[in-house]
Amino acid sequence: MCLIVFAWQVMPNMPLLAAGNRDEFYDRPASPAGWWHDHPQIYAGRDLQGGGTWMGITRDGRFAAVTNIRAPSEIRPDAPTRGNLVLNYLAGTTTPTGYVEEISPHAADYNGFNLLVGNKDELIWYSNRGEKDERNGKPMKPGMYGLSNSLLDCTWPKVVSVKAEFASLLCQGAPEDAFFEMLSDTTCAADCRLPKTGVSLERERLLSAVCITSHDYGTRVSTLVKLQTDQAPVLLERPTVAMPPVPERAPHRGQCTKGF
Template sequence: MCLIVFAWQVIPGSPLIAAANRDEFYARPTAPASWWEDQPDIYAGRDLKDGGTWIGITRGGRFAAITNVRAPSERRPDAPSRGALVSDFLGSRKTAAEYVAEIAVDAARFNGFNLLVGDGKQLIWYSNKGETDARNGQPLAPGVYGLSNATLDVCWPKVVRTKAQFSSLLCQGAPDACFFDMLSDTTRSGDCRLPSTGVDIETERMLSAVFIESPDYGTRATTLVKLKTNGSAMLHERVATPSGAPCRTHAPSKSTRRCSR
């Protein structure tokens, strides 16, 4: 996951609403969102290379999502997959605070990440990079947040722009389709507003879009999650293809319909 905006305890009846884009190399094998056969309480997409996921929910209303921290000079190719941090929480019975305390012990063995874990009572942001609050796990107060490949609410153009649009859609009570439209924006930021994250300028330009397109890397899936006060959870996923063909929408009802990005 490379961009996620979310509202925690802002909308009555829906303590969590999150909208996210997953960016990845097209060659990496991936399964679309579904109920997992080996862990039937989990509904999520799946990384078929290492077995984890980037965002998911459970029948009991648990939620987790992860983004990478972009630091190419610090990346270790032998580090374990960060997607397991999401699936392990979803498959556990630990509270969000208990899980964060457990993984913090050896989180340094992973490449940089931001992790969101929610147990229905708390939503916690944890990162193995950044300031003390992040490394200890920060329980989030009610509000609207944005997370990309740096710290929470970093002032990157696409984070600032998407948070503002997300907040507006929430205030309007907009239909789900509008959130997917928001995340389909391919506009790139001007050079003067680009962050410096250790990649070349052409790559920074490509990565600055909300919806990323390039020959071998880009936005693979767009996801909308809603958790309800009654404990129910909804996850809708639209899977994109680099060819520009129509995407598919996947939801827990197992209904699949054609859609256009």
């Protein structure tokens, strides 16, 4: 994922509601969200090049997601795929805290990342960049948060704007379609508000949209995840309208639901 907003322990009977976009090169092969034949408890999309995933759930309510840290000068082509950080948590039984402790000694092997791992009782944000607290893992307190390709709750325009809209939709009790509409905004930020992340100004403009579109790179899918107290977890996925035409398909669901 390259943009995730989430509400943790804010709503009754729904410990987690998360909405996010996966941005990637269009020619990188991936399969849509579904149950994995080799890990039957996992429901997620799959990166067919690296073998991992960007966001997923399990039948018993585990959740994980990853975003890259944008730092072009620090990228190592030989680093392991960050999608395995999500996969290995979903495929295991370790607690979120235990998993962070388990991966910490090897976190520097990866290019920069933000990782969310959790269940209905605990959610942790962990990054291999930033200050000591981030590198030790940070348990989330009740609230609303945003992640993109910087650290948690950075002030990038799209993080600020989508968090505000996300909060408004929660207050309205908005339907699922409204969250997907939120994630489809292709408006770019004004130049004066753009961060400086080591890419060209033209690239900063392109990447400043909630939903990115270009000739070779952009938002591939949008995803909505719900962890509910007394119901099965739900993952809904839709291909973005900004992506080059693909065969039309219905939203994928980890569990049928009629809204919130």
